[in-house]
Amino acid sequence: MNPALRTIGLGKSFGGFKANADVSLSVKQGARHALIGPNGAGKTTFINLLTGVLPPSAGTIWLNGEDVTYASQQGRVRRGMARTYQINQLFAELTPIETVSLAIAERQGTGARFWSRVGADSAVIDEAEALLTRMQLGAMMTRRTSTLPYGKQRLLEIALAMACKPKLLLLDEPAAGVPEDERHDVLDSVAALPEDVTVLLIEHDMELVFSFADRISVLVQGALFAEGTVDEISSDPRVKAVYLGEDAHV
Numbered sequence: 001m002n003p004a005l006r007t008i009g010l011g012k013s014f015g016g017f018k019a020n021a022d023v024s025l026s027v028k029q030g031a032r033h034a035l036i037g038p039n040g041a042g043k044t045t046f047i048n049l050l051t052g053v054l055p056p057s058a059g060t061i062w063l064n065g066e067d068v069t070y071a072s073q074q075g076r077v078r079r080g081m082a083r084t085y086q087i088n089q090l091f092a093e094l095t096p097i098e099t100v101s102l103a104i105a106e107r108q109g110t111g112a113r114f115w116s117r118v119g120a121d122s123a124v125i126d127e128a129e130a131l132l133t134r135m136q137l138g139a140m141m142t143r144r145t146s147t148l149p150y151g152k153q154r155l156l157e158i159a160l161a162m163a164c165k166p167k168l169l170l171l172d173e174p175a176a177g178v179p180e181d182e183r184h185d186v187l188d189s190v191a192a193l194p195e196d197v198t199v200l201l202i203e204h205d206m207e208l209v210f211s212f213a214d215r216i217s218v219l220v221q222g223a224l225f226a227e228g229t230v231d232e233i234s235s236d237p238r239v240k241a242v243y244l245g246e247d248a249h250v
């Protein structure tokens with residue numbers, strides 16, 4: 001079976017600086033794969049290459065066995081790749097149920113009609129409700145997004161990406177900035193993502209990484225530095241030295 005995602009020799013240079021260098025990464029179907037690395041290691045650049053925000057300087061990107069290196073961002077979404085979004089001003093004024101219903105309607109190609117009928121499509125609403133409940137937003141789905149606690153807003157980002165029915169979900173630091181008392185919501189919701197969706201998680205929160213991932217890749221100075229299971233990575237002295245620090249534990 002083809003990997004869900006594969007990069008071969010992927011590279012990105014900004015002028016003479018190599019933000020990604022010869023990154024060959026394989027993410028198995030259904031995997032919970034984490035990409036970690038120190039600040040400036042090139043993780044965001046890597047996600048931007050995967051999603052087509054940036055063109056690579058070298059290498060290729062394969063999604064379920066198909067070369068998508070030069071596919072458009074929309075083309076990658078159509079082929080099953082989704083990433084988490086940052087909530088923007090437009091969505092801040094909408095409720096979660098409106099936001100996710102709109103995303104589902106867009107996926108189905110009925111976005112404009114959905115609006116004109118002011119949310120009359122019950123199948124869309126049902127799907128949105130189920131998704132929001134799964135993401136622990138059930139009790140808040142009719143509140144304006146701007147009034148939600150920050151952790152809930154981050155969960156809405158994931159729900160929005162899930163509304164695309166992805167085969168591969170790229171989670172970009174879902175716990176970043178989330179206050180301590182809301183972190184368990186994010187951990188629980190990420191753990192409850194459907195098993196058939198392959199997930200690549202970029203995250204600094206090691207508790208989340210270690211509780212979630214079945215495989216971890218470590219990026220340092222743009223290049224893959226180590227890869228292995230949680231046990232292998234958390235006990236690798238080289239990884240501890242460059243990244244995890246003295247008090248890292250599983």
Ligand SMILES: Nc1ncnc2c1ncn2[C@@H]1O[C@H](COP(=O)(O)OP(=O)(O)OP(=O)(O)O)[C@@H](O)[C@H]1O
Pocket residue numbers: 014017019037038039040041042043044045046
């Ligand atoms: N458009 C750009 N032009 C020039 N340099 C860039 C550009 N984008 C990123 N870089 C540089 O590439 C390096 C990798 O940045 P990147 O944001 O990918 O790292 P990161 O691992 O995501 O960091 P963090 O964990 O802090 O978010 C950094 O040194 C950054 O300054």
